Amino acid sequence: MYAQMVKTDSARVRSLDEMDPVERAFQERIDAGQKIEPKEWMPEGYRKTLVRQISQHAHSEIVGQLPEGNWITRAPTLERKAILLAKVQDEAGHGLYLYCAAETLGVSRDEMYEQLHSGKAKYSSIFNYPTLTWADIGAIGWLVDGAAIMNQVPLQRCSYGPYSRAMVRICKEESFHQRQGYDVLMKMVKGTPAQKAMVQDALNRWWWPSLMMFGPSDDASVHSAQSMAWKIKQNSNDELRQKFVDQTVPQAEYLGLTVPDPDLKWNAEKGGYDFGEPDWQEFFNVIAGNGPCNAERLNARKKAWDDGAWFRDGLVAHAEKAASRRQAARIAAE
Amino acid sequence: MATATLDPAVDQAALFEFLLRLGDNALILGHRVSEWCGHSPALEEDIALSNTALDLIGQTQLWLGLAGEVEGKGRSADTLAYLRDGFEFRNILLVERPNGDFGKTLMRQFLFDAWHFLMLKALKGSTDRRIAEIAEKASKEVAYHLDRSRDLVIRLGDGTAESHRRMQEALDDLWAFTGEMFMGDAVDAALAEAGVAPTPHSLKAGWDEIIEETLAEATLKTPADAYMHKGGRRGVHTEHLGFILAELQFLQRAYPGATW
Numbered sequence: 069m070y071a072q073m074v075k076t077d078s079a080r081v082r083s084l085d086e087m088d089p090v091e092r093a094f095q096e097r098i099d100a101g102q103k104i105e106p107k108e109w110m111p112e113g114y115r116k117t118l119v120r121q122i123s124q125h126a127h128s129e130i131v132g133q134l135p136e137g138n139w140i141t142r143a144p145t146l147e148r149k150a151i152l153l154a155k156v157q158d159e160a161g162h163g164l165y166l167y168c169a170a171e172t173l174g175v176s177r178d179e180m181y182e183q184l185h186s187g188k189a190k191y192s193s194i195f196n197y198p199t200l201t202w203a204d205i206g207a208i209g210w211l212v213d214g215a216a217i218m219n220q221v222p223l224q225r226c227s228y229g230p231y232s233r234a235m236v237r238i239c240k241e242e243s244f245h246q247r248q249g250y251d252v253l254m255k256m257v258k259g260t261p262a263q264k265a266m267v268q269d270a271l272n273r274w275w276w277p278s279l280m281m282f283g284p285s286d287d288a289s290v291h292s293a294q295s296m297a298w299k300i301k302q303n304s305n306d307e308l309r310q311k312f313v314d315q316t317v318p319q320a321e322y323l324g325l326t327v328p329d330p331d332l333k334w335n336a337e338k339g340g341y342d343f344g345e346p347d348w349q350e351f352f353n354v355i356a357g358n359g360p361c362n363a364e365r366l367n368a369r370k371k372a373w374d375d376g377a378w379f380r381d382g383l384v385a386h387a388e389k390a391a392s393r394r395q396a397a398r399i400a401a402e
Numbered sequence: 403m404a405t406a407t408l409d410p411a412v413d414q415a416a417l418f419e420f421l422l423r424l425g426d427n428a429l430i431l432g433h434r435v436s437e438w439c440g441h442s443p444a445l446e447e448d449i450a451l452s453n454t455a456l457d458l459i460g461q462t463q464l465w466l467g468l469a470g471e472v473e474g475k476g477r478s479a480d481t482l483a484y485l486r487d488g489f490e491f492r493n494i495l496l497v498e499r500p501n502g503d504f505g506k507t508l509m510r511q512f513l514f515d516a517w518h519f520l521m522l523k524a525l526k527g528s529t530d531r532r533i534a535e536i537a538e539k540a541s542k543e544v545a546y547h548l549d550r551s552r553d554l555v556i557r558l559g560d561g562t563a564e565s566h567r568r569m570q571e572a573l574d575d576l577w578a579f580t581g582e583m584f585m586g587d588a589v590d591a592a593l594a595e596a597g598v599a600p601t602p603h604s605l606k607a608g609w610d611e612i613i614e615e616t617l618a619e620a621t622l623k624t625p626a627d628a629y630m631h632k633g634g635r636r637g638v639h640t641e642h643l644g645f646i647l648a649e650l651q652f653l654q655r656a657y658p659g660a661t662w
Contacts, residue, residue, distance in 0.1 A: 142650070157439070157452035377443075381562050381564070382566075
């Protein structure tokens with residue numbers, strides 16, 4: 069999931085009886101499955117939580133361009149190059165929809181960038197891992213986009229209209245991304261032993277970070293309970309992780325790969341896999357800025373922004389000049 | 403089939419050479435432009451520039467695909483892109499210039515787009531139907547590339563003092579690489595004779611017009627004509643191409659015969 073551990077500012081989830089009439093009416097609309105739209109009244113906590121979640125999601129999309137962008141110039145065929153470029157471009161597009169969705173809540177894109185660059189806003193832990201071989205491009209499509217879809221499909225039913233609608237479009241593209249990732253790997257496992265080894269190596273490195281994308285268990289989290297009451301979040305982290313493992317393990321088997329988890333075992337009773345616990349110490353380290361690529365990723369974003377300041381200023385200055393010229397021409401004509 | 407449209411009057415070796423020039427320009431510029439993906443100064447620019455790169459890679463597939471067909475030795479667009487060394491590449495030097503800042507990338511794009519637009523417009527009337535068809539498709543894409551790069555050159559030239567300075571520097575720096583677009587050789591003469599392609603020189607007046615009009619509006623000064631670099635069209639490149647190919651061809655070279 070591209071938004072991890074989003075805080076809500078709530079100390080506990082309040083019941084309808086504890087709410088004032090305006091908030092109660094709001095909650096009842098959510099309970100009835102109605103969408104909340106930008107100009108409508110909403111609790112401040114709801115607005116803030118959405119801004120955190122949507123901006124974190126948007127940042128994940130644009131930081132997520134970097135690990136895959138790393139292989140665009142080295143893609144092995146013209147077709148693979150075009151597909152990868154289109155995919156990374158889609159991610160920029162997702163970032164754009166999401167920033168726009170967040171802007172409807174009264175925060176500007178520049179403010180959100182500022183929060184990203186200062187480290188105040190987070191992005192998904194997964195993008196702090198390096199793409200070391202071409203198989204990583206396949207693994208990201210298959211596992212990372214696969215995990216993202218798990219989370220994003222329910223978000224299409226999110227109570228906030230603009231976010232929900234952005235998700236509908238994003239999900240269509242993400243499922244294409246996942247298929248292309250799997251296709252990259254299918255081709256490779258049918259290839260030479262060296263190619264197959266490259267794929268297994270990619271799975272070994274991406275498996276656990278992909279499971280961490282769902283975040284630690286949140287059954288006891290008040291933030292998750294509040295987000296669920298607001299229908300910003302629909303499933304617990306563990307539910308989604310289980311679903312992801314159950315879907316992905318047979319796909320790994322089909323590719324002839326070994327999932328790097330000695331505890332992975334089919335549990336007929338629950339109708340799903342039992343699996344090992346991700347290394348949450350590693351997860352918290354990555355979140356805290358100590359992942360293998362945190363510094364590179366953030367510096368790349370900051371550099372793009374800082375180096376582009378003159379470009380953006382130039383366009384603004386031209387627009388102002390053009391406007392004043394138009395005005396002068398109008399006055400002269402009168 | 404290639405053989406069905408093979409015109410014995412057209413020198414096939416010259417035709418192959420010409421198609422490599424078109425395909426290699428698209429491939430190398432597409433590569434350069436794609437280096438920006440994820441690093442552009444604004445999200446909208448990132449998306450727009452990726453589109454340009456995508457169009458150019460698509461055109462590469464068409465031109466090099468046709469080149470392989472004309473050559474008749476079983477080489478595909480991928481084989482030509484990934485398994486030739488630098489001296490076999492036929493792109494002009496302009497497209498292999500490093501990206502520099504975003505202004506330089508845009509200026510390079512504009513100088514190339516203006517030529518590319520005119521070249522494709524002429525190729526739509528080629529006596530070789532296959533070339534005319536590719537040109538028909540590509541010219542729609544390139545008309546948009548030119549609209550966009552021209553517009554940005556104007557805005558940035560006539561923007562702030564800094565954006566003006568950067569665009570002027572980019573123009574001054576790249577100018578010496580524009581002459582090669584209009585230099586003809588025996589290949590061009592043979593194809594012009596057969597009505598397959600225009601002579602490079604015939605595009606110069608139209609290009610000058612687009613450039614002068616745009617630069618005037620951008621408040622930029624056209625550099626005085628001076629020495630023009632050349633060599634790419636006959637396989638003599640700058641040192642930059644070797645590094646582009648080292649990156650571009652890495653997987654195909656490191657894992658010979660593997661399919662991806």
